[in-house]
């Protein structure tokens with residue numbers, strides 16, 4: 001008998017131990033060794049942090065120490081908003097902890113409809129579809145929109161969920177150089193005219209915090225007869241007069257906007273909004289929408305409440321931009337090499353020499369009471385090692401002064417600045 005209680009012979013299993021060459025897990029040996037080497041240097045593992053307690057959108061307890069959160073994408077600080085929490089509590093009490101089903105079957109509750117209504121109001125669109133995560137929104141929309149014989153044209157530095165959406169679908173994939181309008185134009189020009197084409201862009205690229213020239217790119221895409229999908233995960237809430245994203249700030253019209261609830265909205269979930277008259281058909285064909293359980297009622301209730309408040313959060317937007325300018329200017333003045341010349345977004349990336357320097361700096365900051373994100377290849381562009389800061393509208397001037405003082409000290413300790 002095996003542990004499952006099944007007879008090996010009845011399953012036609014080879015009872016002999018697995019020969020090493022047949023162990024499918026052996027492909028991870030390199031990764032395991034790399035991680036072990038990192039941990040053996042005695043540093044805290046940057047990819048295994050636990051938040052013991054979260055006290056506010058900007059403060060948590062990590063390893064017993066009160067820590068300023070500067071790497072959470074909680075841009076608008078909505079996670080502790082009293083109206084958002086009240087909506088979540090009410091939905092939890094009224095509808096229970098989960099839906100037990102797909103949106104297509106028993107998994108659409110009052111607050112899924114509320115969240116979609118809140119999105120239509122926020123974006124001024126006729127259509128909105130909520131997915132279980134932003135990852136699944138990209139996976140679903142890209143793989144469903146572009147079929148066999150059609151084309152997806154994407155920026156080389158696209159988020160993993162965009163690449164995975166391409167891999168899940170059957171369309172031909174064409175990449176263009178990061179943020180290059182010229183290369184996009186050239187690659188579109190080489191494609192046959194007839195087949196359908198989807199150009200996938202991001203408003204803000206999360207690794208370096210740089211912004212896409214969406215206006216020019218959308219114009220190029222339209223000239224070649226392509227539809228455009230813009231992922232505005234890192235811009236929702238604080239770009240454009242209504243906080244819709246970079247596409248709104250640059251005054252361009254896109255066919256589909258992808259977003260997430262896991263950043264400015266402050267919970268979990270993903271969505272796509274569109275004015276396309278046939279948009280609802282996506283619900284009938286999109287596998288990552290159909291074949292998974294829907295979000296818990298309390299989650300969609302918090303999302304709806306948060307989105308409705310974000311629409312009018314003009315003071316928060318303003319303060320978030322002030323914070324981004326202050327941190328960018330301070331770090332630049334110290335002599336750090338930054339991902340962007342100007343504070344173009346709420347992400348500020350510090351480029352470091354190698355893994356050793358990045359981990360040492362990250363650890364010094366953490367011990368000093370500041371948490372930032374560490375990023376390394378293959379997630380980063382051009383094999384860079386990065387510490388990424390994301391600002392929150394709730395960061396205070398005092399917190400940022402402390403952060404800057406710590407950065408100066410840590411940067412000198414590890415030799416990142418003179």
Ligand SMILES: Cc1ncc(COP(=O)(O)O)c(C=O)c1O
Nearest residue numbers: 133134135159206233260262269
């Ligand atoms: C550009 C972009 N798109 C999509 C996602 C996925 O969002 P979610 O966390 O909701 O799955 C992310 C998350 O980091 C992202 O950065």
